[in-house]
Amino acid sequence: MKKYSEIRELAYLANMEIQAKGLAIYTFGNASAFDPDLGLFAIKPSGVEYGDLSPDMMVVVDLDNKTADGKLRPSSDTKTHSRLYKSFPGIGGVCHTHSSFATAWAQARKSIPVLGTTHADHLPNPVPCTADMSDEMIDGDYEDMTGRVIAETFASLRLDHLHTQMALVASHGPFTWGKSAATAVYNAVILEEIAKMALYTVQINPGHGRIPEKLIEKHFYRKHGAGAYYGQENISSAPKI
Amino acid sequence: MKKYSEIRELAYLANMEIQAKGLAIYTFGNASAFDPDLGLFAIKPSGVEYGDLSPDMMVVVDLDNKTADGKLRPSSDTKTHSRLYKSFPGIGGVCHTHSSFATAWAQARKSIPVLGTTHADHLPNPVPCTADMSDEMIDGDYEDMTGRVIAETFASLRLDHLHTQMALVASHGPFTWGKSAATAVYNAVILEEIAKMALYTVQINPGHGRIPEKLIEKHFYRKHGAGAYYGQENISSAPKI
């Protein structure tokens, strides 16, 4: 359908970027693009390799996880995406990868502390890792619960989901989001970089703690908000879409 | 011989994939393709570099390790392959690599615990590491014994070789298998990814243990068996052959 062609194209490009940036192998990972006016998102079909994808294969799904358009089964993680769109107003894309270092922090069930300005440039607090899911949650509507446990982590830590656009699901892996599908994938790349540097940092200095609050604020707010002075007024330094 | 051309082609493609995925350098590693009707398999010739291979160089060998067709010596690991075909009914391919992280776990003589859902997506228990081989086994029919020690490990741990399609041979390296030679190499790639994430995970959190049984089951069975809902009904998410 023509009215879905834009989110399909955006979702397709974001999924291809997952592979181009080396964040997933084979059929691992997925990205989606949300249209708030339609109340629908386009997402990668389940279990199809990146090299075999085309825009028209993206499955269009509503927020109740019903397929609105498309011949294939949507990603098995579709309910996590829809839960995040419902819980986090204002976002336009979600991305899930199995990138090595971010997944390792998730498997270690540890939030990534703010160990340097590369981290603070992008978010003003640790990358949060969720609590373990209970057996009841796993036995229940598992993929929906995966989204819920992220939203609950943000609520309990009083995190702003527009400032912190990434989370680690314990024993599972990273989920990222943003104003668009492209930004969600951009955040997945940034998270992998932060996760890699953080592992090396604690290997060099195991007793290392969080950097001073003032330095975090300085770096975060020179790139974000009203007082930002990083970048150009008419050229976005983040993804163009 | 024309009747061997299919397994030769399959073995050739699988061996080339070992190199393409960076799982072995120079002449390291080997893959074979088995035809259960013929009772024969095609395997890489010993000590030939990947770049020099062609389908007709694959050596066709029977389950008694006698060359049925081919001018070259088969892989020095041929007896390990035939032992696995004899011990593990239903498999159609075997792969052996020297990939860095999987080999490191084998050299460390440690099974890889189930530390996350990437692992549980593919197998529902640790990647088993065999016991050390005795001097008598090494002095005996060594390559056959290498296959036997894998089969014995599966027997003593009561593992299903169709659920767990990979093993680490202590002090040596990884062996993987599957319904085809392509799936065997696919499993070698997955194993290397699991092994890498597992090392990083224990570096971040050395006290980390196995994830909850419920989560392992959830992830394994959403991709495998009668209740699976991952992937498409008509598109395989694993190798096409």
Add this chain to the structure above:
Amino acid sequence: MKKYSEIRELAYLANMEIQAKGLAIYTFGNASAFDPDLGLFAIKPSGVEYGDLSPDMMVVVDLDNKTADGKLRPSSDTKTHSRLYKSFPGIGGVCHTHSSFATAWAQARKSIPVLGTTHADHLPNPVPCTADMSDEMIDGDYEDMTGRVIAETFASLRLDHLHTQMALVASHGPFTWGKSAATAVYNAVILEEIAKMALYTVQINPGHGRIPEKLIEKHFYRKHGAGAYYGQENISSAPKI
């Protein structure tokens, strides 16, 4: 303006080399080229991706951080560059990256000890890591202070900035410099290599200390100064510009 075309071209080439050598992703990092006769330097515009750069986009700035020519905002780290040009006479280029291993040592707030001759070939002492910046420094003219804390580290350690052409800013990352912008980037590559080997070295032998002074001197002075015998008289082994 034609008189700025040379430093623009040099700055452009140096910035492109940051990306080519894998020292930064997206818009991270920056390099500048200084003309001592003009008292001006050309620097990467803020927040523009490497693939979008062209020589004419380089911003020409004076040592008071005023834009002399150019339509874009200069790098947000511009004041750090100008401070280094003012503090370190004789240098013609500055480079800042977020390369993984060097950034990890900076985040760990550790100087990199001289653990081998690869290090000693390039500098005769540890790669110094600055002290933490105080809240007042961060709240003040932050980017200028970043340059000052590097200069103060060199003063307090009595380091020669022409012998040691690199520093780690605590909790932030690496800054390098040299006779030209190309040499500054060359030094950033060397620093990343030294930082990587140093992490692996302390992982193998955690109690490792500095190598003998005599060996440091031998390697540094066979490549530098009047008695050097490395390289060719008429072919530079360092960057050609």
Add this chain to the structure above:
Amino acid sequence: MKKYSEIRELAYLANMEIQAKGLAIYTFGNASAFDPDLGLFAIKPSGVEYGDLSPDMMVVVDLDNKTADGKLRPSSDTKTHSRLYKSFPGIGGVCHTHSSFATAWAQARKSIPVLGTTHADHLPNPVPCTADMSDEMIDGDYEDMTGRVIAETFASLRLDHLHTQMALVASHGPFTWGKSAATAVYNAVILEEIAKMALYTVQINPGHGRIPEKLIEKHFYRKHGAGAYYGQENISSAPKI
């Protein structure tokens, strides 16, 4: 001179392979090819980048380190090469790299234990690391002493230089050799692979020791000596030259 064209070509190809295999950056590293009939070897010129090399730039040097032919200065490590040719009869090539993992073991001043069969396939004992050089040795004929300390290590450990074609010079890095320059570089690649796996192995299992002697012998002698059964009779599995 025409009579030197063969060793120049062999040395050139070996040096280019150092770069192709990622064992050195910029001007780091060097390889040489020896002609025992002429008593001369061709070696990389000092401080020239790999991309700028051509066969005719290789410098032909005799075993007293006098240039027999060539316009450029030979590698600053030339005396180490000539010392190895004099100490180790039967070798036809020497290679020195700064590959990351092998250099890290050298910097850690640790021999690499035999932790698996990948190692045992290539040499039947640890990769030896030399003792530290004394200040007198460093102040003396340093590069010749570097070769001597390798030869002395082999003498004191009673190692066969044709079985063990590699060594780590403490605080410096790896040197490898072989029947040809190509084999010397091949051994440098193997050493880097062994060094990488060994670091990962001790990270997974810090208490790990040497594998059983029987397993070392099995793997080494299935590839080397009269009873070898690895490879083809008419196709070399090692470099063709």
